[in-house]
Amino acid sequence: MSPSAARNLRSGVGALLAATALVLTSAACGTVPGGGSGSGSPSASEQAVVTSFYPLQFAVEQITGGAVPVTVLTKPGAEPHDLELAPQDIARMSKARLVVYADGFQPAVDEAIAEVQPSSLLDVADAADLSLTLAEESGHAGESAQEHSAHDHAGSDPHFWLDPQRFAAVAEVIGARLAKDDPAHAAAYVRNTSSFVSKLTALDGQLRAGLTACRSRVLVTSHAAFGYLAQRYGLQQQGITGISPDAEPGGAGLKQISDLVRSQGVTTIYQETLVEPHFAQTVAGSTGASVATLDPLEGITTASAGSDYFEVMHSNLHALQKGLGCS
Ligand SMILES: [Zn+2]
Structure with a gap:
C-alpha cells in the first residue's frame, strides 16, 4: 500500500467513525418520548414508530412489546389539542418507520403529515368510527350524533379511546399494519394485539356492569x-x-x-x-x-x-x- 493510499484509508475510517457517532446520537435522542432527534439516518431496526398522542403511544407499546422504539409527539403533561410541532418533530416524523395519528384531532399533525411518505402513515380515524360531532354553539356539546364523510374528520369528536370498543377497533388496525410492515415480528404483534384487545373487552364489561x-x-x-x-x-x-x-x-x-x-x-x-x-x-x-x-x-x-x-x-x-x- 502506498503512503497516500494509507492516508486515504485512515481519513476514510475517520469519516466513517464520525458518521457512526452521528447515527448513534440521533438514535439515542429518538427513543426519548417527546425528545427531538438529530440528523443522520438510523438503520431500519432503530427507526421509531412515531405516535401523535398518549393513547396511540400506549396502544403501539402494548402491541410492539419493546421490539421497536416508540415515541410520542405530545409531551407528557401537554394538552394535545393545541399541539405545536418543532422542526425536529417534523424531521422525526419524516424518518419514522410509521407515523400513527388520528386525522382531525391535532391540526399541527394534520399539516405535518405532508412531510411524511404516504406509505409510512397510519390514520386511525376511520377505524375509530368518529361518528359524534359537537354542536358547540348550541351549548349541547356531545349530544348530537351525525353522519360524517369518511375522509373529513374536522368537527368530529376525536376522543375515541375513552370507549374501549372503539379503542379495540383501532388497536386491531395498528396491529395488522405493524405485522404487515415488519414480518420478522409479525407473530408477536398478532399475539400482543389479541391480548391488548382482550384487556379492552374486559374493561368494557367492567364499565357496562359498573x-x-x-x-x-x-x-x-x-x-x-x-x-x-x-x-x-x-x-x-x-x-x-x-x-x-x-x-x-x-x-x-x-x-x-x-x-x-x-x-x-x-x-x-x-x-x-x-x-x-x-x-x-x-x-x-x-x-x-x-x-x-x-x-x-x-x-x-x-x-x-x-x-x-x-x-x-x-x-x-x-x-x-x-x-x-x-x-
Ligand atoms: Zn380532548
Whole structure:
C-alpha cells in the first residue's frame, strides 16, 4: 500500500467513525418520548414508530412489546389539542418507520403529515368510527350524533379511546399494519394485539356492569371529551367547554349548565388533570355540587390517577360510580 493510499484509508475510517457517532446520537435522542432527534439516518431496526398522542403511544407499546422504539409527539403533561410541532418533530416524523395519528384531532399533525411518505402513515380515524360531532354553539356539546364523510374528520369528536370498543377497533388496525410492515415480528404483534384487545373487552364489561344502576345519568365534564363513553354506557354528557378545552363558555353557557345541574340534581362536576379547573369550580360553587376528577387520558403525568391507560380508566370508573351514585 502506498503512503497516500494509507492516508486515504485512515481519513476514510475517520469519516466513517464520525458518521457512526452521528447515527448513534440521533438514535439515542429518538427513543426519548417527546425528545427531538438529530440528523443522520438510523438503520431500519432503530427507526421509531412515531405516535401523535398518549393513547396511540400506549396502544403501539402494548402491541410492539419493546421490539421497536416508540415515541410520542405530545409531551407528557401537554394538552394535545393545541399541539405545536418543532422542526425536529417534523424531521422525526419524516424518518419514522410509521407515523400513527388520528386525522382531525391535532391540526399541527394534520399539516405535518405532508412531510411524511404516504406509505409510512397510519390514520386511525376511520377505524375509530368518529361518528359524534359537537354542536358547540348550541351549548349541547356531545349530544348530537351525525353522519360524517369518511375522509373529513374536522368537527368530529376525536376522543375515541375513552370507549374501549372503539379503542379495540383501532388497536386491531395498528396491529395488522405493524405485522404487515415488519414480518420478522409479525407473530408477536398478532399475539400482543389479541391480548391488548382482550384487556379492552374486559374493561368494557367492567364499565357496562359498573354504570348500569346509577342515581343520575347526567355527566357534567370540564371539556366534552367523554361523548363516546357516555354514548356507550347510556350517560348524557354536558361539557362545560367544547370539544377542545380552548372553547371557553360565556356567562350564558355557565348559567345554562348550572341550571341543568340544579334541575337534574347533579351532585358532582368533573374536572380533569390537564385543564385548569376554573370553570368546573365556578359551576360547582354556584350549585353546591362537589368537584371530582375524570381523566380524559390525553396524557399521563405524576398527577394522573394511575400509571397507564388501564389504571386511569379504572380510576375513572370509580369516580363515575361515586359521582353518579351507582350501586
Ligand atoms: Zn380532548
